[in-house]
Amino acid sequence: MRITDTSDLWWKNAVVYCLDVETFMDWNGDGTGDLDGLAHRLDYLAELGVTCIWLMPFYPTPxxxxxxxxxxxxxxxxxxxxxxxxxxxxxSARDRGMRVIADLVVNHTSEKHPWFVSARSSRTSPYRDFYVWRDTPPKSTPEPIFPDKENSVWNFDERTGQYYLHRFYRHQPDLNVANPRVREEIGKVIGFWLEMGMSGFRIDAVPFFIDDEGGADDDYGDGHVYLRELSDMAKRRRGDAVLLGEVNLPYKDQVKFFGGPQGDELTMQFDFESMQRIYLSLARSDARPLARMLAKRPDIALRSQWANFLRNHDELTLDKLSESERDEVFAAFGPEKRMQAFGRGIVRRLPPMLEGDPRRIRMAYSLLFSLPGTPVLFYGEEIGMGENLNAEGRHSVRTPMQWSSAKNGGFSTARRRSLPGPVTEGAYGPEFVNADEQVRDRDSLLHFMRLLISRYRTSPEIGWGELTIVKQPHASVLAHRVTGPLGSMIALHNFAAESLTLEIPVDGGDDDTRLIDLLHDGATAVTSRGTAELTLEPYGYRWLRVTNPGTRRIG
Known part of the structure; x- marks a missing residue:
């Protein structure tokens, strides 16, 4: 591997930043975030170290x-x-070294989309079979995604006397991907945005998207064939295009969505399994649940990649945990009913869940950036924004970005009632948490995040290397090593409130080997036995670059 290979498969050591234009920055003062506001904050994102901006849906919508x-x-x-x-x-983002990807929402449309308006007008509409219709719902049907809002995935349309399928809300009818015309239209959409300069897509609800739930075409076959065709098309149109998939399934199923050893379907997938064990480990002050899950991560193709995250724009889903484990996490981080969603998730941001403890918050983000894969941030994480539980459901974490201590957190000069949602209040309000003050405070979380991103970007082994869980005796510590052709790094994270000293093996090391601390000053010697002794503070963390005589790496 050459260092220049990192630009060919750029997503393997990217830093992805998810934002909603509507809540990011309002430049014209009408109360709604806008693209001009985003343009004026591109330098902020570039200075943070972001290399890829993921835009949540910006399309026309009810x-x-x-x-x-x-x-x-x-x-x-x-x-x-x-x-x-x-x-x-x-x-402008490209000029600053950042790519842009778009949310691709093609599992369903709005009921106001011209296709569905036509489809529901008559059974003979040319767009009728763009959607899935039935005279009566099948006896066996999946559960609604939002069981608190919908009691069925089938909704009766009185005008034509049939039921249509909607996995999400009834105002979001599912597209019939088994129809070749629908697949052709989706291909046109992808091609259009690639021509506009997008570097790829985050694909919403992929398993639902490619599943033929009673589709109209018996020749549709395996949905993975279609996903492979979409991937091929994206690469033909733009060779470095990425498809980042939302696939909340067990690892063994996720491997199929990567395309197996060929890696010819989704480029990247979110690691929901490890994310949920991070929170279980945080709740227990015990790193072992996370260590066990990371050890189960399957091998994937060279061009494939895991996307690591702590929070996103949805509820913090805990669906992969057992009921008792989920109850533990609820008790620790979402004990009130208003903090929970659908019986499986939490609608809070990380800092309030960790009671604002800067040690735990920094340890958690150090862990995120040290895990093999590509880190994904949700806007406001870099400054430690909190949620507003006065906003309903998922909207509690989608509050306006807090730029300063000014009116509306500097997001907008409009009246508060004109904003897309309430600004966070209290201890996590903009008076106490905002980007302007943290930019000028070198001890702030923002500057710490800049440091993590800088070290991550200069450590390609994190994105490209192989993972090893390092054996050591402390249940509260996760010790892992990532090793690639360009180097090796050991990361230590203490999930407990007690300091400790530990001895770790450094495979291949001897008394000429040194462990260079990447987040603090100093280095640790390795013994002739190939071991090193280190101290971790309460909720402490270390990134240790393994170096030997003759190494030419710096920093």
Whole structure:
């Protein structure tokens, strides 16, 4: 491997930053974030170290589901600006070393999309079979995604006297991907945005998207064949395009969505399994649940990659935990009913869950950036934003970005009632948590995140290397090593409130080997037996670069 290979498969050591244009920065003062506001904050993102911006849906929408109910796949919602404004953002981001990817929401459309408006007007509509219709719902049907809002995935349409399928809300009818015409239209959408300069897509709800739930075409076959065709098309149109998939399934199933050893389907997938064990380990002050899950991570193709995250725009799902484990996490981080969603998730951000303890917060983000894979941040994480539980459900973590201590957190000069949602209040409000003050405070969380990103970007072994769980005697400590052709690093993270000293094996090391601390000053010697003794403070963390005589790496 050459160092220049990291630019060919750029996503393997990228830093992805997810944001919603609507809540990021309002530049024209109407109360809604806009593309001009985003353009004025690109330098902030570049200085943070972001290399890829993931835009949540910006398409025209009735906005019944925060933009995930799309009424036009080829446009920009007029609240945010124009298609020209978006292209300017993409161009300006590229000038600053950042790519842009878009949320691709093609499992369903809005009920206001022209396709569905036509489809429900008549059984003979040319768009009728763009969706899935039945005279009566099948006896065996999946559970709704939002059981608190929907009691069935089938909704009766009185105009034509049939039921249509909707896995999500009834105002989001599912597309019939078994129909070749639908697949052709989705291909056009992908091609259009790649031509506009997008570097790829985060694909929403992939398992539902490719599943043929009673589709109209018996020749559709295996949905993975279709996913492979989409991947091939994206690579033909733009060789470095990435497909980042939301696939909340066990590892063995996720391997199939990567395309197995060929790696010819999704480029990246979120690691929901490890994320949920991080929270179980935090709740128990015991690193072993996470260590066991990381050890189970399957091998994937060279071009494939795991996307690591602590929080995202949805509820913090705990569906992979057992009921008793989920109850432990609820008790620790979401004990009130208003903090929970659907009986399986938490609608809070990380800092309040950790009671604002800066040691635990920094340890958690150190862990995120040290795990093999690509880190994904949700806007505001870099400054330690909290949630606003006065906003309903998932919207509690989708509050306006806090830029300063000014009115509305510097997000907008409009009246508060014109904002897309309430600004966070209390200890995590903009008076105490904002980007402006942290930019000027070198001891702030923002500067710590900049350090983590810088060290991550200069340690390609994290994104490219192989993972080894390092054996040591302390249950509260996760010790792992990532080793690749360009180097090796050992990371230590203490999940407990007690300091400790531990001895770790350094395979291949001897008394000429040194462990260079990447987050603190200093180095640790390795013994002739190939071991090293280190101290970890309460909730302490260390990144240790393994070096030998003659190494030419710096820093």
């Amino acid at each position: 906005d019944k589901d925060d933009g995930y109910d799309v009424s036009d796949f080829y446009g920009v919602d007029k609240r945010f600006g124009s298609l020209g404004d978006l292209v300017e953002v993409i161009r």
